[in-house]
Amino acid sequence: MSMDRIITITSAQNDKVKAMASLLEKKHRDRSGKFIIEGIHLIHEAIEAGAQLESVVYDMERGVPDELRGSLAQANGRFEIIETTRAIIAKCTGTDSPPPVFGIVRKLEADPASLYRANGLVVVLDGVRDPGNVGTIIRSADAAFADAVVLGKGCVDLYNPKTVRSTMGSLFHVPVVEGDLSELLPAAKARGMRLVGTSLQASANCYAHDWRGPTWLLMGSESDGLSEAALAQLDDHVIIPMKGRSESLNVAMAATVLLYEALRQRDFQTTIIPDPPTK
Structure with missing residues (x-):
């Protein structure tokens, strides 16, 4: 027209x-x-x-x-x-x-094959209800070149106007799949995906974890974290180290930290600058 x-x-x-x-x-x-x-x-x-x-x-x-x-x-x-x-x-x-x-x-149609790419990185949300958090995580997944985002049952609707606004257009760049985690998580494990989630009881910090293989990163609800059913499926538990007095990070901030550590390991060489010689 x-x-x-x-x-x-x-x-x-x-x-x-x-x-x-x-x-x-x-x-x-x-x-x-x-x-x-x-x-x-x-x-x-x-x-x-x-x-x-x-x-x-x-x-x-x-x-x-x-x-x-x-x-x-x-x-x-x-x-x-x-x-x-x-x-x-x-x-x-x-x-x-x-x-x-x-x-x-x-509504957009996401290719299910995006969930199972070789060495893929997928963000899985379990009961994340705040539209701003979900939109921000989709933006971060887009920026960190993740392969897809999965919204499990109990998450806010992807097409809620507040969610859509918060993605700032990234919902058009990264596939977003809405599904039942009780079916998707076992299927992912069967296809060689490693399921990783955060836990305050984890012994390994997120920077010691190897993010280079096929990974599904699970993030839980703002108030309760991952559900018991999702926790039972995890292969690895990691913790984001904190040196200040804050007890926790917003779920969108935590997901962004982990996505960027995965991006760093996958796409950037770490250069160690030696200390200057002592006089």
């Missing part, structure tokens, strides 16, 4: 508006297979990744964002372009300060 064929909607009672606003609820996202992305950056990432965008909706008072003008002009019918009021955008995004643009995207 070229920019001269823009759909204008000004009524909050419009059926299309009601359908888009319903995606704020998980049951409607599940039923329709669609979700909301908000803001210029996420729209750009979706277009670049070739995601199945259905609609891009912008604030008619602000106009088309300059950063997206070229991409929208070349849409060629791949998705519809809608101009509407700020009040309708607020209704569809559930935010007090509505973004200048949002989009409707079909």
Whole structure:
């Protein structure tokens, strides 16, 4: 669709508006297979990744964002372009300060083979409920070049708008699989993956662990850690050493520390700088 064929909607009672606003609820996202992305950056990432965008909706008072003008002009019918009021955008995004643009995207399909690549690195989340934490972990997994992220039952919905915003577009870069850990963990072990998790009782620190082989890194809920069922599946327990007085790290920060240690071991040689000679 070229920019001269823009759909204008000004009524909050419009059926299309009601359908888009319903995606704020998980049951409607599940039923329709669609979700909301908000803001210029996420729209750009979706277009670049070739995601199945259905609609891009912008604030008619602000106009088309300059950063997206070229991409929208070349849409060629791949998705519809809608101009509407700020009040309708607020209704569809559930935010007090509505973004200048949002989009409707079909849910992503992750290739299950991404979980079992040779020497693969997969992050597995067990009951992580905070959307900001899940989004940040997906960003860190993307940055550390992990092969995939698994969301077990009890985790926040990947397509919760807060989760999507927190990924900052990384959900379009790294495969994210939602599944039952009671089935996935034994299957991973059977295929040679080593399951590693954190534990305050672990004797090995995370820097002494060898992260170079095929690894599934398990991270538990913010309040309870890994479930008993997940703990029973672990091959290795590691601890993140702390020299200060803090008792623990936020789950997203802990996952990032471990992912970057894996990245360091896999991709970077450690250079030891000798002490200067004594006089």
